[in-house]
Amino acid sequence: MIHRVVLFGPEAQTTRNNEGVEPADGGRQQHVGKYVSRRRAPTEEAETSMAGNISNSAGPVGSSLSKLQSLNGLFAINKKQGPTSADVLNMLKETLLKEAGVKNPNPRKRKKQSLKMGHGGTLDSSASGVLVVGVGNGTKMLSTMLAGSKKYVAVGELGKATDTLDASGIVILEKDFEHITRLDLEEKLKAFTGDIMQVPPLYSALKKDGQRLSVLLKQGHQVEAKPARPVTVYNLSLQEFKPPLFTLDIECGGGFYVRSLVDDLGKALSSCAHVKELIRTKQGQFTLEEHALHEEQWTLENILCSLQPCSESDIFPSLCLACSCSTLDLYYTAGYVISQVTSG
Numbered sequence: 001m002i003h004r005v006v007l008f009g010p011e012a013q014t015t016r017n018n019e020g021v022e023p024a025d026g027g028r029q030q031h032v033g034k035y036v037s038r039r040r041a042p043t044e045e046a047e048t049s050m051a052g053n054i055s056n057s058a059g060p061v062g063s064s065l066s067k068l069q070s071l072n073g074l075f076a077i078n079k080k081q082g083p084t085s086a087d088v089l090n091m092l093k094e095t096l097l098k099e100a101g102v103k104n105p106n107p108r109k110r111k112k113q114s115l116k117m118g119h120g121g122t123l124d125s126s127a128s129g130v131l132v133v134g135v136g137n138g139t140k141m142l143s144t145m146l147a148g149s150k151k152y153v154a155v156g157e158l159g160k161a162t163d164t165l166d167a168s169g170i171v172i173l174e175k176d177f178e179h180i181t182r183l184d185l186e187e188k189l190k191a192f193t194g195d196i197m198q199v200p201p202l203y204s205a206l207k208k209d210g211q212r213l214s215v216l217l218k219q220g221h222q223v224e225a226k227p228a229r230p231v232t233v234y235n236l237s238l239q240e241f242k243p244p245l246f247t248l249d250i251e252c253g254g255g256f257y258v259r260s261l262v263d264d265l266g267k268a269l270s271s272c273a274h275v276k277e278l279i280r281t282k283q284g285q286f287t288l289e290e291h292a293l294h295e296e297q298w299t300l301e302n303i304l305c306s307l308q309p310c311s312e313s314d315i316f317p318s319l320c321l322a323c324s325c326s327t328l329d330l331y332y333t334a335g336y337v338i339s340q341v342t343s344g
Contacts (some may be wrong), residue, residue, distance in 0.1 A: 001275075011188075013227050013323050022189075024041050033253060036083070040097065058122065064099070064100040064300065065097075065100040065101065065102065065114070067100075067283060068096055068097075068100050068115060068299060068300055069114065069115060069136070069272040071135045071136050071138075071303065071304075071307060072135065072136035072137040072138055072310045073134075073135060073136070073138040073306050073307040073308050073309040073310050074120075074132055074133065074135075074141060074142075074145070074286075074307070074310075074311060075132075075133055075135070075144065075265060075286075075291070075303055075306045075308065076132050076133065076283070076286035076291045076292045076306070076309045077131050077132050077133055077292055077293045077294075077295075077298065078128070078129065078130070078131070078133065078288065078292040078293065078294045078295070079098075079123050079127070079128055079129060079130075079131040080128050080295070081125075081127070081128045082125060082126075083125065084122075084123075084125050085119055085121075085123050085131055086119075087272025088119075088131060088132075088320070089107075089117065089118070089119050090107040090108055091295075092117070092298055093105070093107035093115055093117055093120065093279045093299045094107045095304075096115065096163070096298065096299075096300060097114065098117060099299060099300060100300070102114065108218045109201065110264065112113045115135075116135065116136055116139055117133060117134065117135050117139065118133070118134050118139040118142055119131050119132060119133050119134070119142070120132040120133075120134060120141075120142035120143075120144075120146055120147055120152070120283070120284075121146050121254075121283060123280060124166065124168075125168065125175050125324065126166050126167060126168045126278065127232045127272055127274075127278040127279070127280065128278070128280075129152075129278075129279040129280030129281060129288050129292070130227075130278050130280045130281065130282060130283045130286055130287070130288050130291070130292050130307045131280075131283075132137055132145045132283050132284060132286055135303075136310075137308075137310050140310075141287060144284070145283060146254050147253070147254040148254065148283070148284045149234060149251060149252065149253055149254075149282075149283075149284070150251070150252055150253075150254075150282060150283045150284075151249070151250065151251045151279060151280070151281045151282035151283075152248075152249075152250040152251075152252070152258050152278060152279065152280050152281065153239075153247065153248070153249060153250075153277075153278075153279045153281055154244060154247070154248045154250060154258050154261075154262060154275055154276040154277070154278050155246070155247050155248075155275070155276045156245070156246050156247075156248065156262040156265070156273045156274065156276060157244050157245055157273060157274055157275075158177035158180060158243060158244040158245075158246065158266060158268075158269070158272075159174060159175055159176065159244045159269055159273070160173070160270065160272065160273070160274055160276055161173040161174075161175075161263065161266065161272035161273065163202075164201070164203040164259070164273060164274075165201050165203070165259035165260065165263045165274055166259050166274055166275040166276075166278070167274065167275065167276050167277070169203070171187060174272070175270075175271045175272045176271065177179060177244055177269075178243070178269045179270070179271075180243065180269050180271060182238065182241040183271060185238055185246060185265075185269065186238050188268045188269055189236050189237070189238060189248075189265070190264060191238045191268065192233060192236055192261055192264065192265065193233050193235070194232070194233060195230060195231075195232050196229075196230070196231060196232075196233060196253075197228040197229065197230055197231075197333075198228060198229065198231045198256065198257065198260050198261070198264075198283075199227070199228045199229075199257050199260060200226045200229070200260060201257055201260055201263075202258055218235075229255065231252065231254075231255050231256040232252060232253035232256070232306055233250065233251070233252045233256065233261075233300065234251040234252060234253070235249070235250070235251040236248065236249070236251075237249045237270075246332055248262075251282075258275060258278055259274075259275050260282065262274060262275045274295075285308070291306060293306060
């Protein structure tokens, strides 16, 4: 039997010392092993007040917002071509807050956010596919998404290089590619498999002095390339070869840039190349076909169905709850809310 603890509401927090857990405000505490939720069981008056302060609307709206704010875990959405990953995340937050009845939500507001949400791994504006989203305490798990394995389908075009290394950029070089055969390309792919060194693109989310390199370049600043760094390519295969286009299947680790791969591959073939199309088909356990929610599916109900909840080891390491229940039990113990979810 697997036990999970889900904290209700964004204010549920814990602090830990060598003796166990103590509420940061010095209030009463109820121990479960060495961990405890700080949030007190709200009175009827307090619940009404909270709902009113957040949404300025009727009870059902407050209830919908509370459900949304109680989510803790990971899910995946399908990012379309065009907007940035940050823009897509803000669109998602705005859609969910509007569904919950929040008037004029501002998802870009950093302070006093009514919905804690983040994404695990930036997709370029021109790319599409799986974007993993963390909500509530799930945002603490996003670092594993950044470091974990990913799968891509990339369409490259031989004979043209661009400043951004993809189709969104300006063509800066054209070279002959008629001499390249399928066997040539497959042979060169072997050098880009395994543990390799890779120079990241200049147009990227990497930063210099707190500013993204891509932003500095667009502002006309001179930017030096970042040094080569170690990356891992688990699998790399050629799926289709119709010059000047070719299609690659890629499985790689964190920090890997498909644009750099295609650019380096073009140079290795005594030509040049850029990424014409890029789709992320898998990130961690989330796949494009099975898990990624399309924009029309961005509802609280669909997210509840697809959410991978945080486990006790993710939020509360070494937590052990001994019980035999198999349904959702909500405990109000010593004035604190502890939600225990068990599944066989």
